[in-house]
Every structure is written in structure tokens, then in C-alpha cells.
Amino acid sequence: EPEVTQTPSHQVTQMGQEVILRCVPISNHLYFYWYRQILGQKVEFLVSFYNNEISEKSEIFDDQFSVERPDGSNFTLKIRSTKLEDSAMYFCASSESPRSTDTQYFGPGTRLTVL
Amino acid sequence: KQEVTQIPAALSVPEGENLVLNCSFTDSAIYNLQWFRQDPGKGLTSLLLIQSSQREQTSGRLNASLDKSSGRSTLYIAASQPGDSATYLCAVRLGPSGTYKYIFGTGTRLKVLA
Numbered sequence: 001e002p003e004v005t006q007t008p009s010h011q012v013t014q015m016g017q018e019v020i021l022r023c024v025p026i027s028n029h030l031y032f033y034w035y036r037q038i039l040g041q042k043v044e045f046l047v048s049f050y051n052n053e054i055s056e057k058s059e060i061f062d063d064q065f066s067v068e069r070p071d072g073s074n075f076t077l078k079i080r081s082t083k084l085e086d087s088a089m090y091f092c093a094s095s096e097s098p099r100s101t102d103t104q105y106f107g108p109g110t111r112l113t114v115l
Numbered sequence: 116k117q118e119v120t121q122i123p124a125a126l127s128v129p130e131g132e133n134l135v136l137n138c139s140f141t142d143s144a145i146y147n148l149q150w151f152r153q154d155p156g157k158g159l160t161s162l163l164l165i166q167s168s169q170r171e172q173t174s175g176r177l178n179a180s181l182d183k184s185s186g187r188s189t190l191y192i193a194a195s196q197p198g199d200s201a202t203y204l205c206a207v208r209l210g211p212s213g214t215y216k217y218i219f220g221t222g223t224r225l226k227v228l229a
Contacts, residue, residue: 004158031215033215042219042220042221042222043159043206043219044219045217045218048216056216058216098215101147101166103161103164104149104161105161106160
């Protein structure tokens, strides 16, 4: 069965450094999402992306964050200058469309630790 | 603002028992609701998706119901097994257009004892 993949599985970085989290969505999917989960807290929506532009973003997704689809297969989340509070599990998801019948499929996540 | 709550926060049952997990949401104008399973340190696996026009969905030993008017959904697990041990999340999506995000509940941590 097709699946969403994410790399790396764990990223450790120093505060203030830039990180790029990578995702390969399911190949025929057109809608892409990033969510995050701080340890012990709810999964929170960050951003959705379609047709090479952001469709929707949350208040968490400030100027430190950006997303890109650099080629036909990858979808990336960049954090420009990491803060301690950015430490979380970051999940990428994809769906064929935003129709009510379409499931968002989630990747295994990247655990980001900011020291 | 949509809030999603799950009760109980944790549940421990002996193998073979039938169980019900609850999810409630404050805004009944949802587009769909999804139940996910999350294993420790892992991603989210979609279990069932219920559209707003549906009352229930079934997959194997799992049955999810939706009562939009009361803002509730339940996930029924029949004949529980130790392999069912995980955290179960419900998530609601608002609006047919322009709102793609899911709003997640806090989850129910299930442990099935052998």
C-alpha cells in the first residue's frame, strides 16, 4: 500500500539553526499538510499546500516557517531559526483532494529536538 | 472555536472485552470525522472516516458512529486484543471548502491486557 515517508526520523539541532524536514507524499495526491505534536499535547495543524501555494495556515505557522515542493515528489518544511519550543514531532500528510470522502494519510513523523 | 475532547484519557481492559471510546466536539458543523491510531513514537494510522452525512462506518472489529446534532462520536472495538493497545485520536474537519485542517482531540490511551 502506498505510504507517506519522512526523513530524517530524528533531528537534533542547536537553537537558532535552520532545519529542513522532508516528506514524500503519496504519488497521486495533490494536497499536502504539516502537523506537529509537542510531547504530551494534541496534534496541531500547521499548514496545507496545493498547486504550489499555501491554502491555509495556522497561527503557529509564522515567518520562521516555510514550505516548498522543490520537485515532483518532495514536500519540505523549513524552520529558519529554531527555538526550544519548536521541539516536537512533525507529521506530514497528503490527500487526493479535500473532498469529505478523502482521508489524509500521515507519515511516521520526524522528531525534532532543539537544544 | 471548535474544541475536541476525548474521554476517557486512559483505559485498561482485559483481552476479549468490548469497549467504547468517546469523542465530543463543540461545533456540530463538521465536514467529516476521522479516527486514528497512534503507536508510541510513531505516526498516525487512519482507522475510519465518517462523512457528516453518515451515521456510522465499520471496518473489521471497529465501528464508529457519529451524532452531529449532539456533537459526539464513538469508536467501538469488539473483542479487544493486546495488539489494539495504542492511543486513539479523533479529529474533525470543518467546512466543505477553504478549511483543510483537522482539529484533533487529546486521545485515549488504551491498554489491552493479555
